[in-house]
Amino acid sequence: MAKSKGQDADEVLKAFVGRTPTSRYTFDSERNAPTSEICREDPAAKECIVLQMQSKRLFEAMQNLGFFCALPMDPKRTHMECTPIPK
Numbered sequence: 001m002a003k004s005k006g007q008d009a010d011e012v013l014k015a016f017v018g019r020t021p022t023s024r025y026t027f028d029s030e031r032n033a034p035t036s037e038i039c040r041e042d043p044a045a046k047e048c049i050v051l052q053m054q055s056k057r058l059f060e061a062m063q064n065l066g067f068f069c070a071l072p073m074d075p076k077r078t079h080m081e082c083t084p085i086p087k
Helices: 009-019 055-064
Strands: 024-028 036-041 046-051 067-070 080-084
Touching: 009 036, 009 046, 009 055, 024 055, 036 055, 055 067, 055 080
Parallel strands: none
Antiparallel strands: 024 036, 024 080, 036 046, 067 080
């Protein structure tokens, strides 16, 4: 798992998502925590990074990158799922 340090978290996120912009992403963090973990859900593998970004800010950043983010249908799950919005 990579960790963003020293680099701008928005740029790190943009580069991470830019590698496979059609993938589904999930993210999770503790309430008001300064960091969040975001993972790329790929059939072949799962790749995650930790960003210096609160979950609320990560939610906004993913929307700005063209993703629709929502809680999963299963009420026991608390992570956010982000899928690309068709263009």
